[in-house]
Amino acid sequence: SQTIHQWPATLVQPVGSPLSLECTVEGTSNPNLYWYRQAAGRGLQLLFYSVGIGQISSEVPQNLSASRPQDRQFILSSKKLLLSDSGFYLCAWSVTGWGDGYTFGSGTRLTVV
Amino acid sequence: TQLLEQSPQFLSIQEGENLTVYCNSSSVFSSLQWYRQEPGEGPVLLVTVVTGGEVKKLKRLTFQFGDARKDSSLHITAAQPGDTGLYLCAGANYGGSQGNLIFGKGTKLSVKP
Numbered sequence: 001s002q003t004i005h006q007w008p009a010t011l012v013q014p015v016g017s018p019l020s021l022e023c024t025v026e027g028t029s030n031p032n033l034y035w036y037r038q039a040a041g042r043g044l045q046l047l048f049y050s051v052g053i054g055q056i057s058s059e060v061p062q063n064l065s066a067s068r069p070q071d072r073q074f075i076l077s078s079k080k081l082l083l084s085d086s087g088f089y090l091c092a093w094s095v096t097g098w099g100d101g102y103t104f105g106s107g108t109r110l111t112v113v
Numbered sequence: 114t115q116l117l118e119q120s121p122q123f124l125s126i127q128e129g130e131n132l133t134v135y136c137n138s139s140s141v142f143s144s145l146q147w148y149r150q151e152p153g154e155g156p157v158l159l160v161t162v163v164t165g166g167e168v169k170k171l172k173r174l175t176f177q178f179g180d181a182r183k184d185s186s187l188h189i190t191a192a193q194p195g196d197t198g199l200y201l202c203a204g205a206n207y208g209g210s211q212g213n214l215i216f217g218k219g220t221k222l223s224v225k226p
Contacts, residue, residue, distance in 0.1 A: 100161070
């Protein structure tokens with residue numbers, strides 16, 4: 001069966017520090033991978049998605065970047081965190097991007113102080 | 114820009130009551146999904162509806178896709194405390210960008226014993 005792992009669960013980082021959040025998927029090949037951010041009252045905001053190794057599409061210009069070094073690995077990074085980067089970050093995968101269900105990881109609560 | 118409006122934003126009811134939450138848009142979607150999210154966790158897919166007028170049942174939950182595929186509703190019969198959570202609807206369009214699952218902001222449901 002397919003599983004998705006996301007870590008860490010919580011993170012408190014000072015402003016200006018770097019960030020690396022990792023997500024891995026097991027039990028499937030060539031998944032579509034997604035990074036979302038969820039802020040209170042604003043729903044889920046798509047940050048990046050990837051349809052294959054090295055293929056990254058950015059939906060929102062910001063202080064973050066994403067990489068997909070392996071088929072089932074998706075990394076969210078920042079060189080210098082801002083206070084506004086605080087939020088709940090969710091990784092997800094799907095077989096295709098066209099309406100099949102997304103499977104989400106358990107999320108990372110990031111607080112930038 | 115396609116938007117999904119969910120109502121009500123918040124709903125607090127007693128155990129045993131029935132409720133309906135709505136997901137509306139001015140745009141047509143190829144399919145629509147419903148997720149439930151518990152605090153500190155990622156959303157979990159409940160159902161996908163793809164045909165206008167389609168009705169799907171999942172135990173005490175009934176999902177309906179509007180005839181014009183612009184709206185959907187979720188009806189819960191005899192709500193239980195375990196139904197508490199954030200209910201999110203999400204719309205997709207086949208053939209478009211593979212990152213184009215549009216999420217509503219959700220309905221936060223609290224069922225009190």
